[in-house]
Amino acid sequence: MIHDVVVIGAGPAGMSAAVQLRKLGASVLVVDEQPAPGGQIWRGIERNASGPIAVALGPDYQKGRALTAAFRASGAEYSPSTQVWQIEDEWTLFLTSEGKARRVRARAVLLSNGAQERPVPFPGWTLPGVMTVGAAQILLKSGGMLPQGNVWIAGAGPLPLLYATQVLGLKGQISGFLDTSRGLNLAALAKLPAAWRDLPSLAKGLKWQRELRRNGRMIRGVSDLRAEGNGRLQQLEWTAGGVRRKAKADVLLVHEGVVPRIHETLALGCDHDWNPAQKYFAARSNRWGETSRPGLFVAGDASGIGGWTAATVSGEIAALGLAGHLGIKVDTEALRRENQLDGRRSRALALRPFLDALYTPPTTSIADDVVVCRCEEVTAGTIRKVARTSTSDPNAIKAATRCGMGPCQGRQCGYTVQAILAEVHNLPVGDVSFFNIRPPLKPITLGEIASLGELEDAE
Amino acid sequence: MKADLLVIGGGLHGLSVALQSARRGVSVILVERHFLGRHASGATAAGVRTLGRHPAELPLSLEAAATWHAMTDLVGDDCGFNACGQLQVAEDETALAKIRDRVSRLEAQGFTHERLIGSNELHSLVPDLARHCLGAAWTVDDGSADPHRTIGAFRDAAIAAGVQIVEKCLVTGLVRHSTHWLAQTSKGVIEAGLIVNAGGAWADQVAALAGDPVHQAIRTSMMVVTERTSARVKPVVSSLGQKLSFKQTAQGTLVIGGGSQGKLAPDRQSASVDMVALAASVGAAVRLFPAVEGIRIVRTWAGMEAMTPDHLPVIGFSHRVDGLIHAFGFSGHGFQLVPSVGRAVADLVCQGSTNLDLSAFDVTRIAIERAAA
């Protein structure tokens, strides 16, 4: 059997695309790593239907219930707890669920697999006790777990603020919030008029900050963060207002924004564009979400960071594009107009320029002794040294240093290597490419691949 | 830019020729359109193997084997060479008979590098090997190296010998004048008396530009590397009749290859992994070493290299144009030959001939009739 569309990722974009595709009569298989639908923002939405966690997670979280229910009722086939580890031409997808590999075929593919946190290495970031805000929030959503002891948050962007408020709402403790953003500056204010169109979000951001200032400690203008400890995190150091400060810490949660997941589109050789404001690559797509490879579509944060509302709309748009690709007889332009997809999307994106200006990605150069690739333990100093005598191609650095050769396939170090190469070769960062990405997209075992030899195409 | 010799292709063969020519006083420019070692030389399994070599390749291969044991003398680094030996196991009686035949034929010709071993010796060499294996060919002086360290060492040695290396430099046109070549490249014109075509998978394009068109196929062999494990497999292991080579690196990762072919893109510029085809090699590995079944794969890839119909390389002068020497078509087993092919081609560059018999590698085998002008 060939599915009309395989959708990868059951978050806002993937679910709304699946619902729309089903309405248009397409057969759809949705696969997701998580055990239940919702994606990152609505992770665990079905189990967190009520109770204190549901309340603490806030109104945006609750908004996921309607779409999740519509998705469940849509008639799309759904394969949870499933990893997509290889995609081959037109289109064969290799999946693993419960330790068993299988192959499925599709006429078209939608990548709605969202974003990942931008890794920003700093001294001590690999110490046990240091983790990302996103990882901490997963623990909160999937089991109500709160960090214990002296908990610090460091970083910038809406997510740390949201998470901190959620923790405080559940009576958790936060010893301090180290704000590394550059604060409200002129560049950010200049973008404000467009932002007024999305007042609710703006008000929400301010409310989070007020709550934090009331309940914990909010330290602004933080730079030169360092985590220290013997075998695990014990203390933090940072600079604020020209003064070096220290504090005891058991847990440090860091976050410097999110970037699209691009390993799939890179592995498939799609064209990508550089986003200079937020310093990330995203697959180039046309107005229907189709990439440079016909039949391969992207939607949601995977196609460029836009947040959940925009993701929902871009899922609907991609569904129409997919319908066109499949030759389904509908007037996609008319549907696009009737459902006001373009207007809804630009409203959803109104706050973006403001957020982009407020939370610019860090630009400070990484010190030589900082580990950049934690899989292979390669430092910034090693990369710099090799970069001086190599071309500005990150794959040359990878071959020479093993940086990016480990299990994460450069998800942690790719942008750092790019930044160092740009620095050494005196190039604009966007002129340096990303690593070539090789399968598998997720680690699978030798036994799972071996079993493919005997496999028939899965239904 | 101007030099005595222009080497086209910054893989190991190009680097080795450049290094060994420069050491003898020739001025050399080496151009590489991507970065050094981007293709076969970086994608390779880096097996250093005399085992199972075609008789015509043996003189080159045995000379190279000796150099691998003294690699530091050539390039100032051992290139991660580990003389862990290579084993070609027989999984059934038919395979064992074939191995026995080959080893006795070699012995009759006076070659002693391969030895037939029985089941007991085999399993004491590789205790984790599945019990059904009956015996093996064993080459105790073979082994494997670290490809990236090898590229780095050859590069540094070449630079120290005065080779001028230009990366991100694609050769797009070659014109022969009476005494010299003018090479059109993405980084300007290069003038050189001689050209060595070490263009790997694209050597046919270089040959065509030079006016000596050839027909070659492209091999797209695939490799698998796993997470680090505590497995204890010392030699490089292959299995006669199976698409498998299996080894453990110094870092503890397992590297599995053996010639399963990936998919070549229609424009012949890239290749991608064919997971179902790869399953054959991985299946063979799991059959030989059942304990590795649960180990996780980190990466797979397909490398690209020129392949000739008889799987022997093309080494030697062009017969149709002056000042052109070919060194390509290693068909998936040229890594081991890097030191000796570089030596022989440097002979051709510096003195126009070499003591090795290169007749089996003559380009005429794969020449295409030139279209009438």
Ligand SMILES: Cc1cc2nc3c(=O)[nH]c(=O)nc-3n(C[C@H](O)[C@H](O)[C@H](O)COP(=O)(O)OP(=O)(O)OC[C@H]3O[C@@H](n4cnc5c(N)ncnc54)[C@H](O)[C@@H]3O)c2cc1C
């Ligand atoms: C997966 C795999 C496994 C292997 N395993 C083994 C093994 O175990 N043992 C063994 O002995 N051998 C092995 N080999 C073979 C061995 O790696 C190759 O024979 C050897 O590396 C070839 O080197 P090369 O320099 O000829 O080619 P390459 O390394 O491919 O170099 C050719 C270079 O020429 C450049 N080029 C081409 N055209 C132009 C142009 N017009 N202008 C500028 N530059 C150009 C290319 O970009 C390329 O970098 C394996 C090969 C592969 C792919």
